[in-house]
Amino acid sequence: MSSDRQAVVARHLAKEVSSGTQTLTILHDVSLSLPAGESLAIVGASGSGKTTLLSLLAGLDRATRGQVLLDGVDLGTLDEDGCARLRAGRVGFVFQSFQLLAGFTALENVMLPAELAGYADAPARARLALDSVGLSARLEHYPAQLSGGEQQRVALARAFCGEPAILFADEPTGNLDTETGARISELLFDLNHQRGTTLVLVTHDAQLAGRCTHQLRLRAGRVI
Amino acid sequence: MSGEASALRFALRRLRRGWRSGELLILLLALLIAVSASGTVRLFAERVRLALNEGSSEALGADLVISSNRPLPEHLRESARAAQLRSAEVLQLSSVVFAAEVSSLASIKAVSADYPLRGTLRLAALPYAPAQDAKGPPQGAAYVDAKLWQDLQLQAGGEVAVGELKLRVAGVIENEPDRGNGFSDLAPRLMMNRADLDASGLLGPGSRADYRLYLAGAREAIARLVPAQPEHGLRYTQPQDARRELRGVVQRAGQLLDLAVLAAMLLAAAAVAQAARQYGEKQREEIALLKCLGASRAFITRALLLQLLLLGLAAGACGALLAAAGQSALAALLQSSLQLALPPVSLQPLLGAVALGLLMLLGFAAPPLLSARNTPVLRVLQRAAESPGAQRLSLLLALATAALLLWLATGDAQLALRVALGTALTLGVLALLAWLLVRALQPLRRGGRRGFALRFGLANLARRRGATVAQATGLGIGLLALLLVSVVREDLLDSWRNKLPADAPNQFLINIQPEQREALQAFFASHGLGTVKLWPMARGRLVALNGKPVDVESFDDPQTRAWINREFNLSWTDVIGSDNVVTQGQWWGEAGRGQAWLSAEEYAIERLHLKLGDTLTLDFSGETQTFTVHNFRKVDWGSFKPNFFLLAPEDAVGEAVPRQYIASFYLPAARRALLRELVAQFPNISVLDIDAALRQVRGLITQVLRALEFVLLFTLASGLALLLAAVEATRGQRQRETALLRTLGASRVQILAALMAEYALLGLLAGAVAAIAAQSLAWLLAVQLLDIPYGPRPLLWLLGMLAGALLVMALGWLSLRGSLRTAPRQVLAG
């Protein structure tokens, strides 16, 4: 396990979508590589293809052309279940809209990935993770009983609970006010440093982007 | 292993959430109805079938009759005793009986004291006087029927000589349960005690008698007693073989019940499928998230199936409890109305119902729910990401399950297949109709200045054309059930009941001589009974079939032998009654006059293995005549009108052949005394009173109707559940739209009006669809099953559409009432 191993590699990625008879290319020939433990900010205007690129890198969608290596594994060789297995335990996610399960308590939400990865100590891990985002008092609360910032902290705890090697975040502060957003990004980078996680971040926030070791700017689906 | 455990944990958590939010309610409700309906109804239908059989047992006087023309072997009595059956001995023979100077040939029936085992013997002091229930005559006594009383010119307290024995006449038989409709046994009756028979000396060597053992008791015990291949010379008769006119009623009743049960189950199944699909829809976002978090397809499958299984067990347990309660309620209801002692609620059918519930889940709920697995994981990032539909497979699976369910429920594979295919066809037609109607609405959208509400409603329906068609179809089926249960039921069942109106002929006159016809009509006219129709009849013996001489020994089948032994009744006519249907060949009409043709009824065809073109040679007391079978007929014996196995054209039977006439008419019970006058004036005419037989059939029909009414309650509940599920289908979407409209500044009244307009339109659509289907189904039922005419019912259409609009509006209002009150922010945020 050398430290200069590449966590995320993309080669000539392209994505086309077809609506009826028309084919639209929403991502043109993107290549990148990100060494383990470092961080990448994907920036660009709304509609420039940031989320599309993130979904391809995380194996949530299939590229029309090109190749993605995640933690050294070629995603093109895996089926849907294979991708899911790869994500379980090794990949974490934070979303703009939090994406917590409404019927599950904070604790239940956080331990879900660890449970899916088959860790026997999932509840203990989840408690620790919630503690590390300062929510140890809110274990039994449901998402509806938490503020936006608190919900995103739960989501962060969930992302780190499975001890992922790579964390993907799609505009994690986009739904929060500046102050809360700043606190969340602080937390994000803290956890990232503590655990040496590789971070792929989509953001509008120049300051947040500036804290990443790498930046990738998109315009109309092309790297500029 | 831990994967299993966490799938279970996930399923439990998800259910808890579903329970709290109420999204499980409809699925649970539909399951509950399905399980309790099948639990209650299956058992119930079984019991009603039993009761119906019991009803026809009355017509046999027993549950089983074993008969022979030789004394019955002792081992039969022994095995009956061993099986703890009740039994009675009956012996029947012909002999001349005397009273003072007068004598008459009588059919003598010697019975043991327990006779009859089923049904009641009714006895009066004088002919046509009020009667009471009775058992077989005690030793030393005889009961006679009105005809014998008349023939022997008996007086109250008179005596008759039977062989070497003198018997006191102790009563006049008004109704003998096992006498049938009387045509097969026209000789006047004398009933005496079996123990007196030896002393009479009638049973001498060479005497011809019919020995019978009547048995009654537990159904299984009876069934065990009937061998697959009867011993030579023994004949086993069970209620279902006994009386053709009852057999028709019982058969139809059974089929109607079956159909009602099937309808309830199919509707519940549709509601289950509908609700399961929605439950799956609501889990799509979560499923995408789970996949994103690394859950495998297998995990998601397990989690979904576990939810279903847990739901099924819960609904199964509650449903079984409900079914048990339902059964007890029924037992109470039936004990009085069907006079049937019902066994206590048993566990086995309840377990069966639970199993059925689980099967339903597997076939109807699992496929649509599992299709939520196909949600693309990308949906976590893009709400619009749509999933490929697997509707067709779900539909096929549902259809196969439906067929299996139907088969399990009825045990009749052919019926199950037919109903399943019919259902699929109905669904297809409904969907097509809904599609056409939605298309027809299209132009309305553009035309001019309509209110916001109507435009919004129309636009919504047209925009979601696929969903609208699906929803209108679902609603249509629900409404169809309601229409069938309410309007059509009345209609159909009333006309069934009315096939035997209160003034249906209840008296038959037999042996009317040609020269008595005018005098008889005059008698009727003078008593205000109008004219009566007279049927001509000649009695002949079959002597040759296709030119080959035949007698009793030419046939093995005991029924055929019994029939050949009697004389055939041949009638002739140009026109057949509405209770006759020609099944093969052509009816001759007036063109047949003078032709030596025959029309053969199913019974004759079966007994003699007839083909069109066969010839029958009949000997009419010395006059021999040969006829060619010209067509086949089916008779509805339930009409209680005079009918004949063999008919010939007018003038086909030679002038020299002796003939007589029979007539039927209605006589109110209060005027029964008139019969005495009639017999006094026409002593040779026999009166056959079929009032009791008519009452039996009417009683059966009433019981069936009551049973149906109960079963239809479940059908109704299933229909409502389906309606609810169909309305709920679009609730989430509508909630969002409502919230959006409110943020855009629409007032609550405006939104409510718009929604109600949409629901009203949808209800009208569904109502029209349902009315069309109800009309066709009713027609099918009427013509195919109940044999009654059925025409278009314009009111049904109006009612269907009106009820559709109102019901769907009411249900829609119920389902969206909450979201109109909550702040739009909450709906849009979620």
Ligand SMILES: Nc1ncnc2c1ncn2[C@@H]1O[C@H](COP(=O)(O)OP(=O)(O)O)[C@@H](O)[C@H]1O
């Ligand atoms: N499935 C799709 N079909 C059609 N267009 C799409 C689809 N997914 C994304 N797009 C388009 O591709 C472009 C990039 O989208 P996205 O990656 O979501 O942008 P960003 O995240 O940078 O705002 C947008 O113009 C979007 O409309």
Ligand SMILES: [Mg+2]
């Ligand atoms: Mg985006």
